[in-house]
Amino acid sequence: MKVTMFHLMPYPRLSDEVIAAHDSYWVTMPNTYYDPKVGHVAYNQYLDQLELCDELGFDGVAVNEHHQTPYGMMPSPIVTASALARRTRNCKIAILGSAFCLREHPLTLAEEHAMIDNITGGRLITGFVRGVGAEYTVFGVNPVLSQERHYEAHDLVMQAWTRPGPFAFEGKHYHVEYVNVWPRPYQQPHPPIWCPSQGSNETIEWAAHPDRKYLYLQNFNPFSAALKYLNYYREIAQGRYGYAATSAQLGFGAPVYVADTDEQAMNEAREPIEFLFNKGFKMPGGMFFPPGYSSPSSLRQMAAAKSSIMAARKTVEQLAEQRVIIVGSPDTVIRQLRDCHRQLGFSNYVAMLQFGSMSHEMAVRNIRRFAKDVMPALQALGDKDYQGFEMPKVAAH
Amino acid sequence: MKPNEELLQVRGGTLLMRRAGSGPTVLFLHGANGILAWLPFFDRLSDRFDLRVPDHPSFGGSPTPPWLDDMADLAYFYLDLFDELKLDDIHIVGHSMGGWLAQEIAIRSQARIKSITLIASVGIRIKGDPVANLFVMTPEQIMHAVYADPKLIAAELARTLTPDEITLITANRTASARLAWSPRFFNPKLSKWLHRITVPVQIIWGAQDGVVSAAYAQEFRKFIPHASVTVFPDAGHAPFAERLDDTVKTVADFVMRNN
Numbered sequence: 001m002k003v004t005m006f007h008l009m010p011y012p013r014l015s016d017e018v019i020a021a022h023d024s025y026w027v028t029m030p031n032t033y034y035d036p037k038v039g040h041v042a043y044n045q046y047l048d049q050l051e052l053c054d055e056l057g058f059d060g061v062a063v064n065e066h067h068q069t070p071y072g073m074m075p076s077p078i079v080t081a082s083a084l085a086r087r088t089r090n091c092k093i094a095i096l097g098s099a100f101c102l103r104e105h106p107l108t109l110a111e112e113h114a115m116i117d118n119i120t121g122g123r124l125i126t127g128f129v130r131g132v133g134a135e136y137t138v139f140g141v142n143p144v145l146s147q148e149r150h151y152e153a154h155d156l157v158m159q160a161w162t163r164p165g166p167f168a169f170e171g172k173h174y175h176v177e178y179v180n181v182w183p184r185p186y187q188q189p190h191p192p193i194w195c196p197s198q199g200s201n202e203t204i205e206w207a208a209h210p211d212r213k214y215l216y217l218q219n220f221n222p223f224s225a226a227l228k229y230l231n232y233y234r235e236i237a238q239g240r241y242g243y244a245a246t247s248a249q250l251g252f253g254a255p256v257y258v259a260d261t262d263e264q265a266m267n268e269a270r271e272p273i274e275f276l277f278n279k280g281f282k283m284p285g286g287m288f289f290p291p292g293y294s295s296p297s298s299l300r301q302m303a304a305a306k307s308s309i310m311a312a313r314k315t316v317e318q319l320a321e322q323r324v325i326i327v328g329s330p331d332t333v334i335r336q337l338r339d340c341h342r343q344l345g346f347s348n349y350v351a352m353l354q355f356g357s358m359s360h361e362m363a364v365r366n367i368r369r370f371a372k373d374v375m376p377a378l379q380a381l382g383d384k385d386y387q388g389f390e391m392p393k394v395a396a397h
Numbered sequence: 398m399k400p401n402e403e404l405l406q407v408r409g410g411t412l413l414m415r416r417a418g419s420g421p422t423v424l425f426l427h428g429a430n431g432i433l434a435w436l437p438f439f440d441r442l443s444d445r446f447d448l449r450v451p452d453h454p455s456f457g458g459s460p461t462p463p464w465l466d467d468m469a470d471l472a473y474f475y476l477d478l479f480d481e482l483k484l485d486d487i488h489i490v491g492h493s494m495g496g497w498l499a500q501e502i503a504i505r506s507q508a509r510i511k512s513i514t515l516i517a518s519v520g521i522r523i524k525g526d527p528v529a530n531l532f533v534m535t536p537e538q539i540m541h542a543v544y545a546d547p548k549l550i551a552a553e554l555a556r557t558l559t560p561d562e563i564t565l566i567t568a569n570r571t572a573s574a575r576l577a578w579s580p581r582f583f584n585p586k587l588s589k590w591l592h593r594i595t596v597p598v599q600i601i602w603g604a605q606d607g608v609v610s611a612a613y614a615q616e617f618r619k620f621i622p623h624a625s626v627t628v629f630p631d632a633g634h635a636p637f638a639e640r641l642d643d644t645v646k647t648v649a650d651f652v653m654r655n656n
Binding site: 136137140141142143144145284285286287290291292 | 530532533534535567570571573574575578579580
């Protein structure tokens with residue numbers, strides 16, 4: 001199993017009073033609360049943390065994209081990935097992901113990803129995401145067309161990377177007369193593609209298609225949801241597409257915190273993780289689930305999965321119980337992740353080791369502890385440690 | 398009176414047409430919320446008119462036709478529908494997004510249109526005075542924007558929606574987002590073309606409309622100078638709900654005068 005450190009790069013916390021005074025942590029939280037001096041320090045600490053992960057033997061470091069929110073300060077993951085490109089030596093750099101379909105011209109992102117892949121000599125992993133619902137309020141891109149644009153932007157980018165140019169791309173949403181990207185990606189035919197998701201049947205069905213077989217990464221959900229969705233991938237692969245999906249196509253992500261004892265870990269993780277889950281997702285329901293963003297059935301499932309982590313105030317105990325997060329002594333964390341892998345069978349674990357309002361010192365302590373006492377056991381896991389997949393009697397197809 | 402309901406097949410689109418009453422033809426074009434119930438307003442109009450109340454294609458749970466991308470597509474669809482049904486001398490009453498649709502139809506052809514009534518219509522933009530973001534607002538915020546009467550707001554909020562209603566509301570929300578997500582509820586080019594509307598136009602507004610402010614009533618007159626304007630106090634975005642008698646009388650008198 002490969003282990004990747006994922007960062008959201010949150011703005012160091014706003015006060016409870018400020019958050020309470022505004023109805024959303026996303027899109028409309030006034031940027032007058034952003035202090036550039038605080039931001040400067042935070043960006044550099046966060047980059048230090050990711051660079052440390054490279055030194056400590058992580059297989060990858062990951063950045064992501066969100067807009068107009070203190071939840072994550074990476075409107076362009078290209079910038080953070082570029083900063084990491086020359087300061088890391090061995091680890092993969094995963095952009096989880098770029099919201100290609102939010103752009104009027106996804107080719108610019110295709111060019112930028114290719115540049116990072118060339119500079120790093122092929123250490124780039126490209127994530128294709130649609131962005132969370134709130135992003136559609138920021139950009140004005142129609143959420144009803146999100147899925148269509150996502151697929152079409154993907155086709156444009158993949159053709160730009162793999163098809164000899166110049167050629168014309170004649171789509172419904174994107175029409176480009178001259179596609180002829182310089183540089184081409186370093187990795188041939190293209191960088192590995194990951195699909196991080198909150199849990200969407202359409203995304204799984206698309207990622208699992210034999211033409212793609214992309215890695216599907218389930219993030220930030222109760223373990224029960226991860227179980228359902230990762231198994232759905234295997235089910236669709238076998239039932240609809242007639243092949244057995246491998247663990248190489250599946251990833252599992254969860255924040256993780258390690259300390260000497262379970263009790264100490266819980267106590268230390270409490271404040272930052274409860275901040276993330278109780279404040280960080282604050283936004284009107286219509287912003288989180290804009291109309292048409294997902295099919296009605298997917299929307300119901302996502303809403304159910306999310307409501308269990310968003311509705312009521314969450315405690316670290318509840319989050320740990322549902323395994324939305326993994327918290328404890330090294331033994332506990334290893335045991336739990338081994339059990340997750342035994343049931344899910346995934347090739348990549350994406351660990352968020354800094355979360356919410358966690359200080360730099362605490363994050364570094366967590367990273368070092370995890371790297372020393374947990375990671376080697378995880379990196380030794382493989383298919384032999386997976387219980388295997390059994391097709392349900394009434395399978396999806 | 399219960400309307401007669403008929404499923405019409407026009408240009409690969411299915412359209413539910415409700416029809417009641419007899420007299421001059423009045424076509425009601427619904428807004429972003431769609432038709433959730435047969436309203437007293439419809440009953441009253443059907444006392445005097447041949448009232449037609451369709452669900453726009455993609456609304457009311459109908460499938461989205463492959464040709465439907467924007468309001469222009471919907472406008473041409475209605476022109477096709479008028480041809481198909483051989484409808485003439487139509488008095489259009491368009492509410493909110495339906496008012497926008499009425500304008501998009503009329504700038505393309507008024508050949509079969511006799512008059513237009515715009516009720517709390519969207520379609521254009523006054524800089525600095527946007528249409529409320531119904532896609533993001535909570536049900537509480539929406540009710541306060543739509544209605545002026547606190548008792549009505551409280552009653553609406555106290556009502557429990559059935560699963561069918563929720564499904565219908567979700568479908569209509571998606572259908573209206575397809576057409577009006579961005580720019581939100583207006584067409585930046587429409588005001589350049591509104592001078593083409595020469596049939597009689599009247600504009601009706603609720604003074605306390607929290608969805609589209611009553612300033613829009615006067616703004617529309619800049620582009621359609623021959624339009625008459627009636628603003629009801631004590632009414633919000635649905636004056637036909639809060640000032641039923643007055644709205645019926647204003648619409649009916651205008652239709653009769655121009656028939």
